[in-house]
Amino acid sequence: MLRVRSLSTLPGNFDAFQEEVAAILERLYGAKSAGEYRQNARRAMAANLAHPQVRALALLDGKTTAGITIAMLREGFAEIFFVHLLKAYQGRGFETRLLRDTLAMLHAENVRGILCECVIPEGMDIGTTLITGGLHPVPRQLMVADLDAAPMHAPVLLPVRPLAPTDSGSVAHCIVEAYRAQDAPPLHLEVQSLPNALDFLGRLQQGAYGPVKPGFQQVLYSGDRCAGAVLGCEVAPDTGFVLQLVVAPEFQGRGYAKALLHALATVYREAGYRRMALGVTCDNPALRLYEKLGFRVIQPVTAYVWWQAGMNRGLASAAGPP
């Protein structure tokens, strides 16, 4: 008989989770990435579980932990960023119980929105339970491009420059404006308001999303206004990630996004990276831009999102939490 308990310290069989997650990372980003994960996973996971804003559940089979979910609470929103059921327990529907309890736990915290976006093992089905629980599926994909390939090499003729500390307000404004003009409702908290965008920039620069070096955030200004920005961090030892790419609506269609990506590609090459990766929603027109630059899909990822009624255009469930 399996039961669910809250989790605040590393489970005794954490090594089994570490090995299965390392195998997923190896498939996505190569052996170096898996090696680095193995070195840091215990410390990083222990720090996550001890974080006051983190809520984690374990599915227990006797004393053995069979599955784990971890969510971060921020500004009344919850992001489920880790979901893993060990291989030995996959294919038997055990994820249903774990995810149902995870949603109940988050609703008990009175969250106004929930996002679940993670790469999960192939043998798990999280969609059925999350959709039944009121979350909306958003098909996305993880893409990667070779930094040495021809489309990634182009002279940057526009005045793209590294982000300076004084740019934060203007860049945050550009992020919010760019997403407000989009047809699709925004998925991530950081693009929905100025304070959230500023908070995101602060955490990005502190390394919350991955290691950052000077130049990993590039901006393009028109006078004293930020017209566009690309914001990156390291995702694997030889791979730089594009966390955010925005161009303010009135500057779109002039090649600014392309120039920003070329500038970041140059910085990443100089930092010794071989590849650049990103995540994109499948119906985002930006997909065409990425394909032209040589990005290819390495992993389809469905994100699941729920917003309290009135919290986000289009995706809110009028009925509220089930």
Ligand SMILES: CC(C)(COP(=O)(O)OP(=O)(O)OC[C@H]1O[C@@H](n2cnc3c(N)ncnc32)[C@H](O)[C@@H]1OP(=O)(O)O)[C@@H](O)C(=O)NCCC(=O)NCCS
């Ligand atoms: C996506 C975005 C950054 C593109 O900015 P942009 O400066 O207009 O893009 P560019 O002018 O550099 O376009 C470069 C290429 O991509 C293609 N492209 C860009 N936006 C496109 C769109 N909406 N529809 C079709 N193609 C598009 C263009 O055809 C262009 O190709 P070309 O050079 O062969 O003509 C901008 O629309 C934006 O900020 N959107 C909202 C935020 C967002 O969705 N960001 C991406 C998150 S993954």
